[in-house]
Amino acid sequence: MxxxxxxxxxxxxxxxxxxxxxxxxxxxxxxxxxxxxxxxxxxxxxxxxxxxxxxxxxxxxxxxxxxxxxxEPIAYIVGEREFWSLPLQVSPSTLIPRSDTERLVEIALEKAPQLQGDILDLGTGTGAIALAIASELPQRTVWGIDVKEEARILAESNASKLGINNTHFLTGDWFSPLKDGCQFALIVSNPPYIEKHDPHLAKGDVRFEPLSALVAEDNGLSDIKYIAKHAMGFLKPDGWLMFEHGYDQGDSVRNILGALGYQNMTTYKDYGENDRVTIGQLSLCQEEK
CATH class of the missing domain: 1.10.8.10 (Ubiquitin-associated (UBA) domain)
Structure with missing residues (x-):
């Protein structure tokens, strides 16, 4: 110009x-x-x-x-993206929060009153999900875990800037930072779920986002399987596990949860009428398999 x-x-x-x-x-x-x-x-x-x-x-x-x-995505250029009406700092080390993920927040908020206890967000990235839930439930403690230290720092910075004080963020691989005996009323996650040969990885904003936060083995289901299995040791009796996943993975995620003994599996659609969130509940008498 x-x-x-x-x-x-x-x-x-x-x-x-x-x-x-x-x-x-x-x-x-x-x-x-x-x-x-x-x-x-x-x-x-x-x-x-x-x-x-x-x-x-x-x-x-x-x-x-x-x-x-x-x-290059707008969010990375300006360093910010709004999620759940919260202005969040973003960086190329984390996924850009998307509106479809707000469905996961909505469902978590529907289920949270059923059980007392803390809430855990796995793969927290910018802290978007954890901070959205924490902003709506100021009397509850929300934990976020990410494998990247820079993501933890970013999430903590977002919490500080927004004045949200009921969150704690840890660095580690999925459940590894947690002490034995920790239990949560809800565990939510937007894990990597894209198959590594998916053509969408070569299009749009995802070209600039970290592949480690997008791609999973086993047709995009490996991290979901890992979390579903190990979450059983960290959920309160009757606690809920909730995943965001791909538009064509609803059946697969329900099958994964059902095979492990979760109950009341339900898949919810996003704002575009695609399968997007699947949840399952730990039985009162269930033992980790």
């Missing part, structure tokens, strides 16, 4: 370039990036369309625009 231009002209030019690059939401992308470059709310763009950008503002916007044209 040559020279200095107004907010309106800058948005028009950027929208055209993003449209040509294949963006699914060129106008929205341009607006989000310009708001970030100007450090202004969206309303500013509508109120001051004739405002001329400074050289510094133009340079900052152009740098971000080029990154988006190359396909």
């Amino acid at each position: 040559k020279g200095l231009s107004s907010v309106e002209d800058t948005l028009k030019g950027a929208t055209q370039r993003l449209n040509h690059s294949g963006s699914d939401s060129p106008s929205l992308d341009a607006s989000v990036l310009l708001c970030h470059a100007l450090d202004k709310p969206r309303s500013f763009l509508l109120t001051w369309p004739d405002k001329i950008l400074s050289m510094e503002e133009t340079g900052a916007f152009e740098e971000m625009l080029e990154r988006r044209i190359k396909g």
